Amino acid sequence: MKAPVNLGEFEQIVLLAILRLGDEAYGVSIRAEISACTGREPAPGALYTTLDRMEEKGLVRSWMGEATPQRGGRAKRYFAVSKMGRAAVVNAQKAYQSLLKGLNLLGGSHALSVDC
Amino acid sequence: MRSASIADWILRRVAGKERAASMVGDLVEISQQKGMVWFWFSVVGVVAARIWRSALGLILATCYGFSICFMLSGALFAKHYPTDLRRPVLEVIRIFCGYLCWATLYSAIRFGVRDRFVQSSFAVVAVCLGLIYGWWQPVVVVCCIAAFAGFVAILAVSRERRRAAFTLPLVVATGYLSMYLGGLPFTIYRYLFIPEFPRYFGPRDYIGHATLERLVWTALYVQLAIQTLAIAAVCEIMHWWSMSKPKNDQLLEDGEPVADVS
Numbered sequence: 001m002k003a004p005v006n007l008g009e010f011e012q013i014v015l016l017a018i019l020r021l022g023d024e025a026y027g028v029s030i031r032a033e034i035s036a037c038t039g040r041e042p043a044p045g046a047l048y049t050t051l052d053r054m055e056e057k058g059l060v061r062s063w064m065g066e067a068t069p070q071r072g073g074r075a076k077r078y079f080a081v082s083k084m085g086r087a088a089v090v091n092a093q094k095a096y097q098s099l100l101k102g103l104n105l106l107g108g109s110h111a112l113s114v115d116c
Numbered sequence: 117m118r119s120a121s122i123a124d125w126i127l128r129r130v131a132g133k134e135r136a137a138s139m140v141g142d143l144v145e146i147s148q149q150k151g152m153v154w155f156w157f158s159v160v161g162v163v164a165a166r167i168w169r170s171a172l173g174l175i176l177a178t179c180y181g182f183s184i185c186f187m188l189s190g191a192l193f194a195k196h197y198p199t200d201l202r203r204p205v206l207e208v209i210r211i212f213c214g215y216l217c218w219a220t221l222y223s224a225i226r227f228g229v230r231d232r233f234v235q236s237s238f239a240v241v242a243v244c245l246g247l248i249y250g251w252w253q254p255v256v257v258v259c260c261i262a263a264f265a266g267f268v269a270i271l272a273v274s275r276e277r278r279r280a281a282f283t284l285p286l287v288v289a290t291g292y293l294s295m296y297l298g299g300l301p302f303t304i305y306r307y308l309f310i311p312e313f314p315r316y317f318g319p320r321d322y323i324g325h326a327t328l329e330r331l332v333w334t335a336l337y338v339q340l341a342i343q344t345l346a347i348a349a350v351c352e353i354m355h356w357w358s359m360s361k362p363k364n365d366q367l368l369e370d371g372e373p374v375a376d377v378s
Contacts, residue, residue: 026142027138027142028142028145031142031146043158043161043165044142044143044146044158045161045162045163045164045165045166046161046165048131048135048139048162048165048166049165049166052135067141068141070144070145070148071141071142071144071145072140072141072144074120074137074138074140074144075134075137075141076142077134077135077138077139
């Protein structure tokens with residue numbers, strides 16, 4: 001079995017945004033989802049570079065969709081997370097969860113017991 | 117729409133036709149709220165994000181690649197001069213190490229230090245440097261041979277690393293052959309336009325030829341740039357090849373358990 005790929009912070013954000021969007025994940029919607037959830041608007045250059053790099057690593061797959069008039073007749077490039085991508089993001093989130101245990105950073109019911 | 121067509125043409129230089137079209141489509145869609153200034157800033161940003169690593173890698177490899185080879189040559193013959201059969205062997209190791217340093221400098225900037233080729237190259241360069249700087253000490257030679265055996269053993273268990281290691285001799289061969297290719301323009305120029313110097317230049321030839329020194333430096337940098345471009349081209353092609361995977365990773369489906377995570 002191959003070890004899960006280590007992800008950077010922005011790669012995790014992009015993968016989670018794609019997972020949230022499901023079949024509607026393309027450049028504009030991914031950027032809007034990240035902006036809505038994190039409050040920061042990623043630069044298009046950084047977003048496309050990250051998507052291309054993750055596709056090269058096999059973390060996401062892309063395919064061309066339909067062309068629409070408001071895009072000047074240009075097709076959308078849709079993205080979906082691969083099994084390897086999902087494994088990588090789950091692995092990264094597990095590591096975060098382990099580190100968060102016992103810390104009361106989020107307050108109230110989010111505080112977890114210390115058994116890490 | 118004319119702006120979009122121009123942006124499309126620009127982005128096709130740094131990305132494929134379909135990718136460029138989809139990027140421009142995305143930027144057109146967002147620019148309906150953000151405006152044309154944002155659109156053009158974004159186009160410049162996308163181009164910069166895609167080429168800065170290659171550009172920086174090419175510039176630094178051109179400037180420092182030859183210096184590294186030259187430095188290794190000095191290191192090999194500085195204190196202990198090999199006179200027996202070890203000399204040709206060490207010469208080959210020096211050439212191998214020099215071109216690998218050259219390619220590693222470019223690849224480390226272009227693909228990052230986690231790239232398999234960069235890691236393999238670092239390992240071989242470390243072994244070669246050990247031999248170049250301490251070939252006359254038996255302990256160093258034994259350690260280098262053991263380290264190289266370990267490197268070969270690691271190759272046996274990883275397909276990606278094997279592919280990356282296959283790139284190493286290819287890069288060296290390309291670098292060596294492109295040395296002759298890079299020198300060709302100046303050789304042709306010399307025979308056509310400086311007929312009084314059909315042979316190699318010596319220090320005395322500079323006397324009375326003020327522009328000759330400038331010409332030689334220009335020729336040297338043209339040669340280095342051609343060598344760097346050739347090495348970079350091989351690194352790009354082999355990186356693409358080593359990263360290509362068999363098409364057996366299915367797309368995620370709803371509700372599918374992630375069995376291979378834990």
